[in-house]
Amino acid sequence: MTLLEPEVESDAGRPADGRRGHAGSGHGSARGRVLGVAQWVALGVIGVLLVAAVLPGLLAPGDPLAIDPAQAFLSPRWGHPFGTDESGRDIYTRVVHGAAPSLVIGVAATGIGIALALVLGLAAALGGRVVDFGVSRFLEVLFAFPGLLLALLVITVYGPGVVTSTIAVGLATAPGYARIIRSQARAVAGAPYVEAAVVLGRSRARILGRHILPNALLPVFVLVTLGIGQAIVWAAALSYLGLGAEPPTAEWGAMLFAGKNYLATAWWMTFFPGLAIVVAAAATTVLGRALQKRGAR
Amino acid sequence: MNDAPLVRVENLRVGFGAPGGPAVVDGVSFELHAGRTVALVGESGSGKSVTARSLVGLVGAGSWVAAGALDVGGASVLGPADRGGRTRGPSAAAWRRIRGRQIGLVLQDALVSLDPLRPIEREIGDALRLNTPLSAAARRTRVLELLEAVGMPEPAERMRQRSGELSGGLRQRALIASAIAADPPVLIADEPTTALDSTVQARILELLESITARGTALLFISHDLAVVSRLADEVLVMRGGRVVESGPTEAVLGDPQHEYTRALVRAVPTGVARGIRLSAPRPAAAMPPPASASNQDSRETAPESAHDDPSRQRVVLDVRGVSKRFARRMAVDDVSLQVPRGGTLGVVGQSGSGKTTLARIILGLTPPDAGSVLLEGGAWVPAPERVRRPRRPRLGAVYQDALSSFDPRLTVGQILADAAGDRSRVTELLDDVGLAGQVADARPLDLSGGQRQRVSIARALAPRPGLIICDEPVSALDVTIQAQVLDLFDELQERHGLSYLFISHDLGVIQHMSDTIAVMHDGRVVEQGSAAEVFSNPQSPYTQSLLAAAPRLGRSA
Structure with missing residues (x-):
């Protein structure tokens, strides 16, 4: 009898007007509702990450590559809040400076994925039956491989490195986006308001630009926010496997890779870069979810 | 039959939220x-379904039910009130x-x-x-x-x-x-x-x-x-x-x-003569306000100078022998119709009779297998969209589901400005359909059903059409709102000299709105004639059965 149970608690992101199922239309005022605590924290984290990526010197004035063997394997302490690694480099400085490459890889990979998906998805949705058939079968083949495996395949062919791993992650995420874009665009292209625009005498190009693309793509850009978190994790995973950024570059995945040999003795070498990955991924995901809920209204 | 009631409801109150708060059913007894x-x-929203559901304990989560008496089969289904005033019904x-x-x-x-x-x-x-x-x-x-x-x-x-x-x-x-x-x-x-x-x-x-x-x-x-x-x-x-x-x-x-x-x-439109109002007149609408009066002049002159010839045509829309087959079914079968200038052709039929397919063919959305459509004397269907497009403004459309016919991203003002190609006409268009200027900032989602349909009518009017195709425009509306919208259609017809092709399954609405009527059944027009003829002396057996089946309101005087 779950249907009859009263709703106990609404989660942080829920709007206050929990009765829109009843009265039907929400009021205009509900549109500009305030963000919940989790969303504000996520925004704050992303703000800090952006500062770290653009002006790392502001948060950590030191040199992430400066070696000081006398200071090797120091546990977290005053002066080295995250400890030091096997060469005496300050982990905190490296985590801060690692934000840029990690975020750039995440954002660039998602960008590549979306760009590819846009071409494939829109071609399939709007290009007629033959194109749709071809693209859809191609996407199904890509779907047969787990995403990370596809990325590994690309790296195997084109060799490891930051650029290839970014492209690889982008390629691996493209089929998922493409499928969503295709179904969105198809639904919108058949929507009554598109027909209404035809009846008003609008040209195909104008209908495409004013109605179909915005309505089909807005929900996708919400997914992109969610995707960036995933792309950061994947890029870090590739670096960890030694296929992306290579030590001693200050990149979170590469730092994990370097720290794994000392896991038993120097936990902070892996813990803090790992924490950064989790926090970055979580923050973008929380924000993406909030946008998604808002968009669903 | 004995006198004891099977169900007794006395002063029933039902609400959602805190007990004793606002009630959606308030003081119902029967x-x-x-x-x-x-x-x-x-x-x-009048509370009729909630009343019925309270008799079977299905009002829903978070609701409270209070009553002087709520007896089913002689036994109360109303438990004693608990401390919070919330009654515990039967298990x-x-x-x-x-x-x-x-x-x-x-x-x-x-x-x-x-x-x-x-x-x-x-x-x-x-x-x-x-x-x-x-x-x-x-x-x-x-x-x-x-x-x-x-x-x-x-x-x-x-x-x-x-x-x-x-x-x-x-x-x-x-x-x-x-x-x-x-x-x-x-x-x-x-x-x-x-x-x-x-x-x-x-x-x-x-x-x-x-x-x-x-x-x-x-x-x-x-x-x-x-x-x-x-x-x-x-x-x-x-x-x-x-x-x-x-x-x-x-x-x-x-x-x-x-x-x-x-x-x-x-x-209730059934049996009400054409042109007689169904709703109480709006003060603003009884007399066209100055803004739309001046606009009336521009409308009278603008189309005539631009389309000198077409506006003199006696027949606005001429459908000739149109057919359309879907898979193995004839959706529209050799249909011929004419819409007179300034008049209304009502198309009535039940679901699956081909009404909507016919509307889509006329709107140039579905190409017919055979036959042709002439708009204001010029070839319209079949024709390449490129040829049709410049004349699209002459033909408007109002749909049953107004909400889904609006781009969800746009405000009412944007929708109307888009349709008119001119931002300055938004207020005038809203005024024309009896909506306040502030509605321009709202999104259709935030409007009521009647308001949405008014916006949809305003959009159809925006390009200054001669003919509007109305496909079940009032069937999703409550009866008093339906009456207001039907009255609006009448007002606009008079004000702008519009012609309508009015599609409905509702005989009463069709009778009230139409000068001439076409009855559709299984894709064919089985009867066609003036509204008075068709209703008073139906010829085809199908029309007769349709008229016999329509429930009528016993109206006094």
């Missing part, structure tokens, strides 16, 4: 007696004994009320299994009897079918069969015929009449006064959770005392 029908009438198990055994419930949409994966024999058999001690074999016989009783054709075959394989009318019969399976003394029917075509509706109403004739008490919920006047002994008119008027059906509907009941009765 009694159900064997063999008698009580109708709850009202528009959406879930006790409610289950009431549902089906004492009160049967028939809902509007049989498609979602029946499990799509189970044959209807199992659906109806369940009602018997839970409420009667019959054996499996006896149940089977009883299901057959029930299906025969509700007039299901070929019951033995039908009982093996699933709800999706049945038509709307047959599904509703199956649902009624399951509701009366355990022979409950009380039956609640919540808008049981709203989704059905009028001929099917007539048969379901006959079925309900025969059930009450056997001694069942019926609580009938409907927004349709004509249906109610045919079925009910007693009527409660509800508005905003309160009963505004109640009494014997003939008295309430024949000589309504309350202003709202009068508005409801007046809003």
